[in-house]
Amino acid sequence: MDKILVVDDDLGIQKQLKWALSGVDVVFAADRPSAITQLRRFEPSVVTLDLGLPPDPANASEGLLALKEILSLAPSTKVIVVTGNDDKEHALKAIALGAYDYYQKPIDTDTINLIIHRAINLANLEHENLMLSRTNTAMGRIVGNSSAIQGASRKAEKIAQTDISVLLLGESGTGKEVFARSIHEHSARADKPFVAINCASIPENLLESELFGYEKGAFTGANKTTLGKIETAQGGTLFLDEIGDMPLGLQAKMLRFLQERVIERVGGRSEIAVDVRVICATHRDLQSMVSGETFREDLYYRIGEISILIPPLRDRDDDVVLLAKTFLNQYREEYSAKVKGFSEDALSAMLSHKWPGNIRELQNKLKSAVVLAEGSLVQADDLGLFVTEDETEERVFNLREVREIAESKAIRNAYHQAEQNISKAAELLGVTRPTLYSLIDKYRLDDLKNQA
Numbered sequence: 440m441d442k443i444l445v446v447d448d449d450l451g452i453q454k455q456l457k458w459a460l461s462g463v464d465v466v467f468a469a470d471r472p473s474a475i476t477q478l479r480r481f482e483p484s485v486v487t488l489d490l491g492l493p494p495d496p497a498n499a500s501e502g503l504l505a506l507k508e509i510l511s512l513a514p515s516t517k518v519i520v521v522t523g524n525d526d527k528e529h530a531l532k533a534i535a536l537g538a539y540d541y542y543q544k545p546i547d548t549d550t551i552n553l554i555i556h557r558a559i560n561l562a563n564l565e566h567e568n569l570m571l572s573r574t575n576t577a578m579g580r581i582v583g584n585s586s587a588i589q590g591a592s593r594k595a596e597k598i599a600q601t602d603i604s605v606l607l608l609g610e611s612g613t614g615k616e617v618f619a620r621s622i623h624e625h626s627a628r629a630d631k632p633f634v635a636i637n638c639a640s641i642p643e644n645l646l647e648s649e650l651f652g653y654e655k656g657a658f659t660g661a662n663k664t665t666l667g668k669i670e671t672a673q674g675g676t677l678f679l680d681e682i683g684d685m686p687l688g689l690q691a692k693m694l695r696f697l698q699e700r701v702i703e704r705v706g707g708r709s710e711i712a713v714d715v716r717v718i719c720a721t722h723r724d725l726q727s728m729v730s731g732e733t734f735r736e737d738l739y740y741r742i743g744e745i746s747i748l749i750p751p752l753r754d755r756d757d758d759v760v761l762l763a764k765t766f767l768n769q770y771r772e773e774y775s776a777k778v779k780g781f782s783e784d785a786l787s788a789m790l791s792h793k794w795p796g797n798i799r800e801l802q803n804k805l806k807s808a809v810v811l812a813e814g815s816l817v818q819a820d821d822l823g824l825f826v827t828e829d830e831t832e833e834r835v836f837n838l839r840e841v842r843e844i845a846e847s848k849a850i851r852n853a854y855h856q857a858e859q860n861i862s863k864a865a866e867l868l869g870v871t872r873p874t875l876y877s878l879i880d881k882y883r884l885d886d887l888k889n890q891a
């Protein structure tokens with residue numbers, strides 16, 4: 440239920456508003472300090488604030504101070520100031536300080552009801568927008584909040600508008616194909632084909648005809664002329680996954696295609712012009728392959744006019760929780776399962792696991808957990824993860840560092856357990872909210888601060 444805080448020392452007005460505001464959870468405060476306590480405790484989306492508060496009810500100073508404190512603690516709160524009959528000056532001052540609206544006494548129930556409900560709607564809308572902008576990166580289908588993934592998506596979004604050849608680098612299962620598709624979908628070629636081919640999964644002798652196509656009679660079994668992947672992508676985007684596994688012989692033919700934008704089918708004699716944008720990906724270290732002469736240097740520079748490093752899951756802060764929730768919802772529907780969320784130990788285990796198989800590993804673990812979970816919460820056990828002692832134990836620098844790592848981890852856990860609510864997280868950790876904020880600053884847990 441929507442919560443509103445009424446700050447007024449007049450008990451008559453408190454009562455009047457309590458009756459007037461049906462369907463809303465109303466809490467009260469009669470002075471500035473208790474208003475701040477209630478704000479911290481209930482986090483109302485809307486506050487009505489009488490500017491004439493004790494100890495100086497004849498003046499607006501205490502009310503204006505309360506307004507400043509409320510907005511600095513919870514800037515998205517919609518504060519409606521209530522002023523004396525002819526006190527327009529202070530009302531305008533309050534608006535200049537960031538109040539959402541003002542209302543002059545005497546209170547007319549219908550009007551104030553309308554103003555309050557409009558403020559509640561706006562606050563809810565802003566909250567929804569904020570949630571959406573957090574879960575969606577610039578590139579739409581890429582789920583993630585961390586600065587690492589946001590940086591990669593911003594780069595991809597800019598590149599999408601051009602025809603530059605892109606090289607996506609990253610470990611297996613980090614989402615290179617997802618990025619390639621997103622770049623295609625955000626490009627002018629979006630309504631043309633996106634054709635993907637994995638160079639590592641096709642036997643060397645078949646890869647050439649798979650890519651370039653073949654003429655009828657080119658080899659035994661070539662009963663009819665067949666287009667290759669490059670031609671099928673005409674006008675669109677060709678995604679060459681695992682380019683590092685392309686045999687050296689074929690690399691030369693690929694280079695010619697990239698330089699001249701023409702191909703010859705296997706067994707063919709004529710050149711065919713193709714207009715495709717090429718995106719390559721690999722988990723290999725192409726630079727050292729170039730040094731070891733297993734990858735052509737000229738091809739390396741041609742495919743990697745711009746490269747984007749897709750970060751491993753372990754470097755994406757709390758994205759693992761966001762992704763896990765997304766996949767949980769997806770699999771729950773797919774398998775008509777009953778699980779609703781994650782237990783504390785499951786969250787903890789997911790946050791400390793290193794995810795060598797990245798997002799694909801997370802998906803696999805979640806699929807079986809959704810099927811195996813007995814209760815309504817997925818447990819660490821269901822994920823095949825175990826809450827281990829801190830994995831950094833083997834490399835201890837000093838006691839300060841140990842404390843810092845342990846505290847950061849505990850803060851992250853509490854924050855997720857409290858569903859991103861800082862006040863609740865502080866309660867779980869047994870510290871005050873300001874102390875938690877200063878710890879977040881101290882340990883540079885910036886992503887938590889941005890979401891708070």
Ligand SMILES: Nc1ncnc2c1ncn2[C@@H]1O[C@H](COP(=O)(O)OP(=O)(O)OP(=O)(O)O)[C@@H](O)[C@H]1O
Pocket residue numbers: 580581582583609610611612613614615616617618680722762798799802
């Ligand atoms: N940021 C993301 N948000 C949502 N789903 C994602 C994200 N990144 C990857 N996935 C999902 O994770 C799985 C693995 O991604 P993908 O196949 O793109 O990885 P990859 O890096 O190309 O792997 P490989 O190198 O093994 O081919 C896919 O099912 C994909 O849909």
